[in-house]
Amino acid sequence: MTESDLVLVTGARGGIGRALCAQLHAQGWRVAAVGRDAALLADVPAHAHIAADTTTPDGAALAVQQCVERLGHSPSHLAHCVGSTLIAPLHRTSSAQWHEVLRVNLDSALCMLGAWIEARRGAQQPGAAVLVSSVVAQIGVANHEAIAAAKAGVEGLVRSAAATYAANGLRVNAVAPGMTDTPLTAGMLKVPAMREGAGKQYPLGGVQTAEQVAQTMAWLLSDAASRITGQCIAVDGGFTTIRPLVK
16 A cells, blocks of 8 residues: 555445445555545544535535545545435336435436546546446346436446546446345345345355455455456346356
């Protein structure tokens, strides 16, 4: 790690964001953890806890500005972990619901990636960003229309931005997790039968942890992935590419 290895982690209070902050902090990165309420980030391992609503351009710009003011320079790396989910068929999804899903998942990605890119271009320095998609953007899963559309937008954003800013030395990638044990899925997974049923869908079996997703994100941010850009890596136990052996 060098003094320039400063990573801004949004959605740091969530399961994946919190796990990523812990891993990067332990690896020697300087970490700026971002959430809507800084007080709720107090136990997240980080060098700065920043309150900002990254679903708006002003909020995303504020997150970067606060990082500069509190840690000395703009973040060289970005991990955007803000997100929500909605499990409902389209005919039972209200306009307000799908607008909210798009705001939290796609608007935030556009706003935060844009603010980070602007800061990197201004500094004329390379960097890497990783965003969070979902397996439902890569394979059709019933009753996920709104979130699938939002996350498909995130994947399109990643590929286009990676192409646009490669000449600036900026790498942009994403992960697409399958069912992950986080506070977001706690309501579903607390029922043993639902946890068992969910785990059987995955060729490698079981439900993955937030730490397992965070490990892939940390690798994409590292120099070990210096030739990787424009990719969306499924962290899903084989769900999107292979079928489990039915016994």
